[in-house]
Amino acid sequence: MKRIPSQIAILTDFGLNDNYNGVMEAVIRKINPEAKITYITGNSKPFNLIAGAYLLYTSYKYFPRNTIFLVVIDPGVGTSRRPLIVKTKNYVFIGPDNGVLYPAITSEEIIKIVEIKNEKLYLAKTISNTFHGRDIFSIAAALISIGVELDTFGNQVRYEDLTKLDFTYKSSRNEICGKVLYVDHFGNVATSIPKEVLLNNFKYGENVEIKVNNSRHKCRFVKTFGYGMENELLIYFNGYFLVEIGINKGSAKDKLNVREGDEICLEGYIQEDFSHSI
C-alpha cells in the first residue's frame, strides 16, 4: 500500500492574532485528521513576496521528503492570478502564481505544474473573494495529502509561463551587488550573495565596505555575531549560507535603514564580471 505523505508545512502572512491560520488548519484536519502540520511561519511580512519566497527557499530542504508546502502570501487574492500546485521530485508546493514559490521550485526537479481550476475541489460552491487560503489552497493541500492526483485539479501550466522572482547577484568592476532578501526579527539583514563570495575575497577579521541606499558602512568579517562589539556592524554568512549583515544583540536593519528588495553591494578586489542566480 502506498504510504500517504502527510507532512504539511504552512507559510502565510496572515499573522498570529487572527483566526486565518487556524481556519486553514481546520479545513485540513477535517479531510486528513492525521496530517502533521508545521508552520514555516504563519506571520511572514504582509504582502512581501521577496520575504515569503526567501523563507520558503531557505526552509524547504530541511523538511522530510513528500512534504506538502502550503504557501499563502497572496496580495492578489480574488484577482486573476492563478492558484498552482507544483509537484517536484521531492516535494509538492501549493500557492499563488505570484513568484513566491519561484526560487524554491527553480532549485528542484519539476515533475508537473497544474493550475487549480476544478471548482468541485473548492471548499464550497460559493467561495469567498478574500480567503482563498481556506477555500482553495488548504483544501487542495489536504486532498493532495490523502492521494488525490494533480490532474484532477486542472490543466498543466508550463514552467516558462510562471511569474518569475529571481534571487540574483552580479559582479562588475570592483564590487559584488545582490539584493536584500530578508530582514529577520533580530534586525539581521540577509542578502542574495552566497557565502563563497565572502570566503574567496576576504579574510576573517578584515573590514568589508558595503554600499546600500547611497550610504557606505564598514563591517567586520566574523564567524558569528557572538563575536561582535556593542553596536558594531558585522558581516558573516548566515545559517542558510548567504551573506548577512548583523549587530550582536542589536539591529543592523535600523543602522542600515534597509528593507527587502534594496540593492546591497560589497566593495573589494573582485576580479571577474558575472551574473548569477542563487
Added chain:
Amino acid sequence: MKRIPSQIAILTDFGLNDNYNGVMEAVIRKINPEAKITYITGNSKPFNLIAGAYLLYTSYKYFPRNTIFLVVIDPGVGTSRRPLIVKTKNYVFIGPDNGVLYPAITSEEIIKIVEIKNEKLYLAKTISNTFHGRDIFSIAAALISIGVELDTFGNQVRYEDLTKLDFTYKSSRNEICGKVLYVDHFGNVATSIPKEVLLNNFKYGENVEIKVNNSRHKCRFVKTFGYGMENELLIYFNGYFLVEIGINKGSAKDKLNVREGDEICLEGYIQEDFSHSI
C-alpha cells in the same frame, strides 16, 4: 467501541511570548498524548470579549465534528464568573461564562450546559486564582477528549441564564447599523452586517457611504481588496460573509479610527425597518 474525539482547538488571549499556552498544551498532553491540538489563535486581543467571540464564531464550523473548543479569554479569572462546558450536536465548547462562547453556541443545537464545579477534576487540590486556563479549563478539555461525561463536572446551567453577547444589526429609515466585531492584523474592519445587505442594496463599483464615530467616509463596493487603489477605502464581504471595510495593502482601521464594539452604519436606500442577530 466509541471513537474518542481528539481534536482540540484552542483560543486564548495569552499571547505568544509567555508560556501560558504551552503549559495548557502540556496539561492536555499529559492526559491525552495523542490529542490533535490546533490554535484558532493563542493571541486574541487581551480582555476583548467581542474580538474573541468573533474569532470563535467565524472559525468553529470549519473544524471537524466533535472538536473540543478550549476558549480562555477570561478577564474575570478568579472572580465568581462560571466555568462552562457546552455540548452541542456537533461540538463541545469550554470556557468562562462571560459571553465569549455565546455567538457560537447560539448558532448550534445545544444538548447540555454544565458548570465546572467538581474540584476533583481540577488540576490540583490548591489551584491558582489567575490561571484557570491551566487549572480548570485545559484539564477539562483533556478529560472530555478521553471520554469523561459532562455530568461529572457539575450541575446543569440553563441557556437562558448565560451571560449574553449578541452580534446584531438593525435597519431604520435610511441606514443599516451594526457593530465593529473585529479589526484584523491587516487593519481590515469586520462588521456584524451580513453580505446580503450589501448585495441587495448596492452594485459592485458603487460608492457606499459609511458612518462611524461621527465621521463619514465613502467606500467603493468591490469583490476583493485586490482591486483597490492606494489608500482607497473599500467595502466588500469578507471570508466569513460579513461586510468589511479595508484598504488594499493598507489599514482601514487607522483611517476610520475604530475598534471592536463601535457602531458602524451603511447609508443608502434601504426600505424596511428590522433588527436581527447574525
Added chain:
Amino acid sequence: MKRIPSQIAILTDFGLNDNYNGVMEAVIRKINPEAKITYITGNSKPFNLIAGAYLLYTSYKYFPRNTIFLVVIDPGVGTSRRPLIVKTKNYVFIGPDNGVLYPAITSEEIIKIVEIKNEKLYLAKTISNTFHGRDIFSIAAALISIGVELDTFGNQVRYEDLTKLDFTYKSSRNEICGKVLYVDHFGNVATSIPKEVLLNNFKYGENVEIKVNNSRHKCRFVKTFGYGMENELLIYFNGYFLVEIGINKGSAKDKLNVREGDEICLEGYIQEDFSHSI
C-alpha cells in the same frame, strides 16, 4: 519493546516571524515524523537568559514524563559555550550551557549531563556558526527521541561546572528582596519571591509597599487581578505560586518601569534573616 518518548517541548527566542522555529521542527520531523511537538514559546525575549530560564522553570513540570525540552536561547551561538544534554529522573533538557537550563534542572534529580561534541551527530559535515538550533540542538532532540544514548553525544560534564543562574530571594531587617524574573505580555511583573512570604506576612486587602529601582509603590494584596480597580497596583501570587505585581487590564511594567533582573523588595514586618533559592 521500549516505548520511545516522543514529546518534544521547544523554547526559543527566534520569534514567530522568521523560519527558524519551523526549520528546527523540520529537522525533528525528518528523523521522527511522529514526534509530538509543543512550544513553551518560540518567542521568548531575545537574548534574555533570565526570562527564558523563568519560562522553562515554571513550565516543565506540567509536561508528561520523558518530555524532551529543546531550549535555544543562545546569545553566544558560535562561540565556545557548550551545548548540553541533561538527563534527569523525569525529563531530558537540551540547550546551551549559559544558565538558561539551570533553574529547571536544579529542581530535578540529575542522572547525567553530557556535552554535545560528536560531530557525526550534527546535521551536516559543515555546520553554520549562527544556527546551532538547527545544526546541533534540534537534531540532538530528535535523536534522543528515537532512542540514541546520551553517551554517544560526548563526554560527561559535572553539575558543579555548569554556568549558574540562580533565582534567589533574601530577607534582611525589614524587607524581603528578590529579583524580577519575568514581565509577561499583559505587563504583569513576576518575582523570585514565593507565595508563602506574602501569605505569612500580609493579609488579603492590606497594602504592601514595594521598592524597585529607587522608587516606592503601594500595592493592594488581592487574590487575583480581577478584583483590581482601574490603574491600581495589585500584589498577589501568580499561576506559578510566585509573588507578582499587576494591574487589572493594565500594565504594571509600565508603571514600575522594570525589567528582568531588577531587584524588587517587599517592605514589612519580617522577622528572620535568610537567603534562599526557589
